[in-house]
Amino acid sequence: MTGTMTGTMTGTMTGTGTLIRLILRRDRVLLPVWIAITALLPASIASATTDLYAHQAARDSFAAASASNPAQLAMRGPIYDASVGGLTAWTLGSSLALFGGLISILLMIRHTRVEEETGRRELLASGVIGRHAPLAAALAVVLAANLLLGLLSVPGLVAGGLPAGSSLLFGLSTAAGGWAFAAVAAITGQLTASSGTARGIAIAAGGLLFALRSLADTGGIGWLAWLTPFGWVRLTRPYAGDQWWVLGLVAVFVTALAVAAFALSTRRDLAGGLIPARPGPAEGTLPGAFGLAARLHRGTLAGFTIGFGALGALLGVAARGLNTQLDTPQFRELAATLGGAEARLSDVFFTFVMYVLSQLVAGAALVSALRARGEEAAGRADLLLSTPVGRLRWALSHLVFAVMSPVLLLTALGAAAGLTFDGDVARVTGATLAYLPAVWTVVGIATLLFGLLPRLTAAVSWTALGLFLLVDLLAEFKLATGIVLDLSPFVHVPATLLGSASSPAAPLLGLTIVAVALTAAGLAFLRRRDLTPSA
Amino acid sequence: MNAAVHAGGLVKSFGRAKALDGLDLTVKTGEVHGFLGPNGAGKTTTIRILLGQLRADGGQVALLGGDPWRDATELHRRLAYVPGDVTLWPSLTGGEVIDLLGRARGGLDPRQRAELLERFELDPRKKCRTYSKGNRQKVALVAAFASDAELLILDEPTSGLDPLMEAVFNECVLREKRAGRTVLLSSHILSEVETLCDRVSIVRAGRTVESGTLADLRHLTRTSVTAELIGPAPGLAVLPGVHNLTVDGARLRCQVDSDALTPVLAELARAGVRALTTQPPTLEELFLRHYEGATR
Incomplete structure (x- = not known):
């Protein structure tokens, strides 16, 4: 799409090549790791599916069970074909779009708005760099990386005995998920002067588009799925009829958004946003470190709380009809194996969905937990810590919000779901809050890293959360068992709605102790180390 | 304290x-x-x-x-x-x-x-x-x-x-x-x-x-001296502490170590002075001397 613009924008594109090399240099570790992990996943899931469900009959019964499981419908959508390929595409389609979409958003904002906000772009823009070059370079790299990981996944699938054509379509569908959100972030990066807001709007848009697809598949409103990239990446139907033309929708979507982003970028000043900055108060009332932290965290927390509340309300509505609507023998059997004969279908649904959503809550908590390191890296901590504010008090002022964040979000999620489901707020909220210690453990890991490895805190924390997600996915296919599986804190959370654990308090207490120990160790290391700005 | x-x-x-x-x-x-x-x-x-x-x-x-x-x-x-x-x-x-x-x-x-x-x-x-x-x-x-x-x-x-x-x-x-x-x-x-x-x-x-x-x-550095002389001052060239001496007709420029100022002024007085400017060392010179140390 940058190609079609070259005619009219040659001058404004000058320097794109230089900027592409700069991005590749800065992300020389991240890009290959991301591409390699995503490209390897499809072949390993395909081979695990082959091992687990060797016969068509086994695959059919698995597919039938999954098709009647609303949680699976909400997360992954319908199964189009119960072949090895069809099941692989179903298992990974939505997850890869989520993962690729998130990374694409983060990368796009990192190389567009963050560069402007920090003033680094100014330095480059004064050189021979066209007005559109930064956006073009970021888009080129992110789109190419998505395409590459999609294409690289094909040989593994083909080697596993899957048809080449469908495998290529599956690979391209994976790329399409990343493409769509790269384009979304290209737009949001133009809107506001703050990179945090730009990132937040893009992620919120992603959440909404995912919820739209969920609603389409659980509520039986099929046409809704055609309105969202999360629908398109499944509607290409690889290994199940191969609808290649759906990729055309993605291409149109990406082209339209990219053209709009380029148009927006000509309407604003460097480092400015389209939403103008208003003057604020001439005098401040921030009472100190805690007041400042509250100010810095409140926007993010409010946004996430509203988002998870809305998500919960949506889930409650979706779960309403389940107990009658999905009262099939298959699903009752599934419910019985998971939660005993008495288990309600809606409870099985909530249990599944909360497990996945708790990891999203952990991601949100991580954003808050990493804020202190962000302040230090930017050099803002230097100024505050030159006042009588001590290091521990400063760290605690941010930690309070990282600890409070999951309390708020899990409560919002559970309360909203309970309210719209049957009005029994306490029951569902109890189930979501059971994830609190697991999320705190993730916060504890981030705090430990903050004390020990300041420069790597963000990267390693996100990697750890990503690995927990990966472990869960692999566990589903029995690729991760025993001690590896036990490494994920989320695995240890009892399903209180299903009453599966005889003593739910023990694992929760254990996780809380781990979280507290990690956090305390992190703070102790922080007091002993040098302050390390990123420059 | x-x-x-x-x-x-x-x-x-x-x-x-x-x-x-x-x-x-x-x-x-x-x-x-x-x-x-x-x-x-x-x-x-x-x-x-x-x-x-x-x-x-x-x-x-x-x-x-x-x-x-x-x-x-x-x-x-x-x-x-x-x-x-x-x-x-x-x-x-x-x-x-x-x-x-x-x-x-x-x-x-x-x-x-x-x-x-x-x-x-x-x-x-x-x-x-x-x-x-x-x-x-x-x-x-x-x-x-x-x-x-x-x-x-x-x-x-x-x-x-x-x-x-x-x-x-x-x-x-x-x-x-x-x-x-x-x-x-x-x-x-x-x-x-x-x-x-x-x-x-x-x-x-x-x-x-x-x-x-x-x-x-400042004592570590040199004072710049510019003078217009009436007669020649041949002794100046051999005085210790005098650097970068240039003579252009009656005009003379040199740099003098602080502790060599007295003999230099005596020598100039002997030759007869029509005009004299001395400049204290600027911090620039101080600075340059230390920076040059790195390359010396």
């Missing part, structure tokens, strides 16, 4: 890079002390040790009579700091940051705050995101000058200010000095140090190479 800062033999390494290699620094209470050195000499590292942000690998350091690492919080009640590269919270206004820092330091004088805002021509209602480097620096300066700290640590505080604002800054520092406060001023801008500082320490490659009053340091 009459030293606000006393550091001896400071050593600090970052990985294999040695930032400080036995640095000494003494700042007496009530003086304005210039901390001079080229980029990368170790000025900021020293200041960050003084602020308890870094822990020295070796040497001793005392700040206001305490240990800057162990007693950081207590000591910070008594000082104000302006970093060389001021980064502020993009979503806060300048006024909010000034008040935040002021409150954290135990309050600031609202009259002074208003006066400083006016003198520095800073709009406190703007979001920090929109401030230029110079304006961000002004925010930190206003917060520091409006506090009643007894020690000001200023790390290249004028690097983003225009000449007019530099003049305002100079007045503010002199006022602090008159109020009996101690100022540690790191800089590579020599004129600034020359007008403001009682004593200077010159650092290079993590070591203090010279320290003392400007007068002390």
Whole structure:
């Protein structure tokens, strides 16, 4: 799409090549790791599916069970074909779009708005760099990386005995998920002067588009799925009829958004946003470190709380009809194996969905937990810590919000779901809050890293959360068992709605102790180390 | 205790890079002390040790009579700091940051705050995101000058200010000095140090190479002498302490070591002087001499 613009924008594109090399240099570790992990996943899931469900009959019964499981419908959508390929595409389609979409958003904002906000772009823009070059370079790299990981996944699938054509379509569908959100972030990066807001709007848009697809598949409103990239990446139907033309929708979507982003970028000043900055108060009332932290965290927390509340309300509505609507023998059997004969279908649904959503809550908590390191890296901590504010008090002022964040979000999620489901707020909220210690453990890991490895805190924390997600996915296919599986804190959370654990308090207490120990160790290391700005 | 800062033999390494290699620094209470050195000499590292942000690998350091690492919080009640590269919270206004820092330091004088805002021509209602480097620096300066700290640590505080604002800054520092406060001023801008500082320490490659009053340091360097003579002065060329002698008809130029000035003037008087100019060494020359040391 940058190609079609070259005619009219040659001058404004000058320097794109230089900027592409700069991005590749800065992300020389991240890009290959991301591409390699995503490209390897499809072949390993395909081979695990082959091992687990060797016969068509086994695959059919698995597919039938999954098709009647609303949680699976909400997360992954319908199964189009119960072949090895069809099941692989179903298992990974939505997850890869989520993962690729998130990374694409983060990368796009990192190389567009963050560069402007920090003033680094100014330095480059004064050189021979066209007005559109930064956006073009970021888009080129992110789109190419998505395409590459999609294409690289094909040989593994083909080697596993899957048809080449469908495998290529599956690979391209994976790329399409990343493409769509790269384009979304290209737009949001133009809107506001703050990179945090730009990132937040893009992620919120992603959440909404995912919820739209969920609603389409659980509520039986099929046409809704055609309105969202999360629908398109499944509607290409690889290994199940191969609808290649759906990729055309993605291409149109990406082209339209990219053209709009380029148009927006000509309407604003460097480092400015389209939403103008208003003057604020001439005098401040921030009472100190805690007041400042509250100010810095409140926007993010409010946004996430509203988002998870809305998500919960949506889930409650979706779960309403389940107990009658999905009262099939298959699903009752599934419910019985998971939660005993008495288990309600809606409870099985909530249990599944909360497990996945708790990891999203952990991601949100991580954003808050990493804020202190962000302040230090930017050099803002230097100024505050030159006042009588001590290091521990400063760290605690941010930690309070990282600890409070999951309390708020899990409560919002559970309360909203309970309210719209049957009005029994306490029951569902109890189930979501059971994830609190697991999320705190993730916060504890981030705090430990903050004390020990300041420069790597963000990267390693996100990697750890990503690995927990990966472990869960692999566990589903029995690729991760025993001690590896036990490494994920989320695995240890009892399903209180299903009453599966005889003593739910023990694992929760254990996780809380781990979280507290990690956090305390992190703070102790922080007091002993040098302050390390990123420059 | 009459030293606000006393550091001896400071050593600090970052990985294999040695930032400080036995640095000494003494700042007496009530003086304005210039901390001079080229980029990368170790000025900021020293200041960050003084602020308890870094822990020295070796040497001793005392700040206001305490240990800057162990007693950081207590000591910070008594000082104000302006970093060389001021980064502020993009979503806060300048006024909010000034008040935040002021409150954290135990309050600031609202009259002074208003006066400083006016003198520095800073709009406190703007979001920090929109401030230029110079304006961000002004925010930190206003917060520091409006506090009643007894020690000001200023790390290249004028690097983003225009000449007019530099003049305002100079007045503010002199006022602090008159109020009996101690100022540690790191800089590579020599004129600034020359007008403001009682004593200077010159650092290079993590070591203090010279320290003392400007007068002390001047003896280390040469006075430029330009003269128009009536008769020849042949003895000049062989006098010790005379350098770069050029004679152009009756005009003569040379550089003279401070302790050779008397015999040089005697020799000139013997020849007869029609006009004479002598210039004290500028700090530039002082500086150049130390920088050249690196390449020599």
